[in-house]
Amino acid sequence: MRMNRTLVYAGVFLVALGVALFVVDQRPFAMDSIVAVLRLWPLALIAIGAGIALRRTQFAMASGLIAAAVPGLLLGLTMAALVLIHIGAALRHHFLLRDRVLIRMLPRRGHNG
Numbered sequence: 001m002r003m004n005r006t007l008v009y010a011g012v013f014l015v016a017l018g019v020a021l022f023v024v025d026q027r028p029f030a031m032d033s034i035v036a037v038l039r040l041w042p043l044a045l046i047a048i049g050a051g052i053a054l055r056r057t058q059f060a061m062a063s064g065l066i067a068a069a070v071p072g073l074l075l076g077l078t079m080a081a082l083v084l085i086h087i088g089a090a091l092r093h094h095f096l097l098r099d100r101v102l103i104r105m106l107p108r109r110g111h112n113g
Helices: 006-028 032-040 042-053 060-097 101-105
Strands: none
Touching: 032 042, 032 060, 042 060, 060 101
């Protein structure tokens, strides 16, 4: 039986992305730890390069899975960090600056547009 490796790699990428977002959602992380993980972005390039270099060897499947998972994890953590920063900024505007930015972002009652 022959596997379509593109689908396997895409699946691993999406699973890694989902796991990263799920883990960040379940546990409260300090912003310093998220920033420290994001500094590891060169690992994504290393993983992709290893996947390309080992494509025609006996390690093709393992290197492809790693090349799909590492960028997925880093992208997931990056997305989670951006969401947390956005939420923090909205709360800062609402509670500290009191400039009604958060209220203006909420949909109006009876407004269809």
